[in-house]
Amino acid sequence: MQRAAPPVALYAHIPFCVSLCPYCDFVVNAGAAARGPRARVDAYVAALLAEVDLRADALDARWGPPEGAAEGRRQPLATVYLGGGTPSLLSAGAVAAILGRIRARFGLAPGAEVTLEANPGPDERGDLAGFVAAGVTRLSIGAQSLVPSELRRLGRRHAPGDVGATVAEARAAGIGSVSLDLLYDVPGQTAASWDATLAAALDLAPDHLSLYALTLDDPGAEGLTGPAGDHLPTTPGGRRWRERARAEQDEDRAAAAYDRACDVLQAAGLRHYEISNWARPGHESRHNLAYWERRPYEAVGTGAHAFDGRVRRWNAASLAGYLAALTPSSGPGPGPRRHPAPVLPPGGMEELDDATATAEEIVLGLRTDRGVPAAAAEPGEPAASALAWGLAHGLVERGSDRRLRLTRRGALLSNEVFARIV
Numbered sequence: 001m002q003r004a005a006p007p008v009a010l011y012a013h014i015p016f017c018v019s020l021c022p023y024c025d026f027v028v029n030a031g032a033a034a035r036g037p038r039a040r041v042d043a044y045v046a047a048l049l050a051e052v053d054l055r056a057d058a059l060d061a062r063w064g065p066p067e068g069a070a071e072g073r074r075q076p077l078a079t080v081y082l083g084g085g086t087p088s089l090l091s092a093g094a095v096a097a098i099l100g101r102i103r104a105r106f107g108l109a110p111g112a113e114v115t116l117e118a119n120p121g122p123d124e125r126g127d128l129a130g131f132v133a134a135g136v137t138r139l140s141i142g143a144q145s146l147v148p149s150e151l152r153r154l155g156r157r158h159a160p161g162d163v164g165a166t167v168a169e170a171r172a173a174g175i176g177s178v179s180l181d182l183l184y185d186v187p188g189q190t191a192a193s194w195d196a197t198l199a200a201a202l203d204l205a206p207d208h209l210s211l212y213a214l215t216l217d218d219p220g221a222e223g224l225t226g227p228a229g230d231h232l233p234t235t236p237g238g239r240r241w242r243e244r245a246r247a248e249q250d251e252d253r254a255a256a257a258y259d260r261a262c263d264v265l266q267a268a269g270l271r272h273y274e275i276s277n278w279a280r281p282g283h284e285s286r287h288n289l290a291y292w293e294r295r296p297y298e299a300v301g302t303g304a305h306a307f308d309g310r311v312r313r314w315n316a317a318s319l320a321g322y323l324a325a326l327t328p329s330s331g332p333g334p335g336p337r338r339h340p341a342p343v344l345p346p347g348g349m350e351e352l353d354d355a356t357a358t359a360e361e362i363v364l365g366l367r368t369d370r371g372v373p374a375a376a377a378e379p380g381e382p383a384a385s386a387l388a389w390g391l392a393h394g395l396v397e398r399g400s401d402r403r404l405r406l407t408r409r410g411a412l413l414s415n416e417v418f419a420r421i422v
């Protein structure tokens with residue numbers, strides 16, 4: 001039986017980007033919403049602070065405040081993650097206000113990991129020294145590629161040199177942990193250009209690397225974009241770009257790129273601690289580990305997902321709906337949106353049954369190099385036949401510690417294994 005528990009981590013979504021990359025499925029408001037006279041950034045930060053208060057009020061009522069809560073109850077947060085979007089577009093003052101409110105209402109444990117996502121462009125990477133002063137300890141940089149033609153094809157605004165400049169600025173600012181995101185199976189990518197990206201990335205001595213295959217989904221077709229949906233509809237231009245790009249993707253090339261990355265990053269001394277993530281010792285993403293370990297986390301901002309150990313909850317993706325709920329509105333007339341104090345934004349929730357929770361636990365465990373206990377494959381266990389199939393086909397192996405883990409081939413074909421478990 002899954003038990004609810006207070007959060008150990010908090011995710012805050014910052015949905016603004018200077019422009020919209022055509023493949024992007026994140027909740028993003030780009031262009032005029034992000035910059036200039038019609039920007040909604042200040043209004044959003046005010047709304048986000050109001051949501052932090054409302055979520056904290058609910059936790060206070062349920063578990064007590066972080067300080068003074070009974071032993072084993074609500075503890076200060078171990079990690080905070082400002083993701084996007086492009087959180088580095090925020091001023092250092094805005095980041096300080098958000099982290100200050102989180103600290104005041106949730107508590108932050110000594111040595112807490114505080115990550116901020118940044119884009120590398122000179123006008124996007126923001127005030128890194130100011131972010132450090134505000135409490136940021138870790139920077140996750142959206143490099144994606146270090147090959148100029150691939151960056152152009154992806155609609156990115158930065159050049160390869162901007163990635164190195166951002167890493168250097170981050171180090172100079174005193175950021176102790178730097179991560180790079182890279183994409184493979186990108187249109188036009190070759191084995192040689194992927195090698196060039198990996199080599200150039202390693203030259204920057206990152207502490208952590210996240211490698212993702214470019215995925216080209218259609219959230220509208222998947223039913224994720226309604227009024228309570230956690231995605232925004234794809235633009236017509238984005239849809240056309242994806243159709244063209246999809247025709248240039250190649251499963252074999254993607255598998256070869258992943259395989260190559262495993263070799264190159266292992267040789268560079270990085271630990272492959274999760275299917276898509278590599279780190280130097282001590283630089284694993286503690287925030288993401290909380291997700292993979294199914295620990296409870298709070299979340300604020302448009303499209304953000306929270307989990308209390310039993311219930312998943314999400315905010316709707318719509319910026320207008322979010323601001324309408326969290327921005328007090330007064331004045332004449334009744335109107336459904338008139339409320340003198342902030343109210344929680346629209347969204348949805350689902351309670352996980354025990355079978356779903358167990359399947360999730362096994363899938364998430366297999367994603368990491370911790371794996372799952374051998375007992376999960378014993379007859380009668382819900383995932384026994386899927387794990388036996390994985391063992392028989394060389395996709396799952398039993399370690400000397402008797403835990404079960406994906407093999408390299410299993411990581412490549414992980415969806416085949418996971419589909420049999422859920």
Ligand code: SF4
Nearest residue numbers: 017020021024084085
């Ligand atoms: S910069 Fe990142 S979040 Fe923003 S549109 Fe591009 S892919 Fe999406």
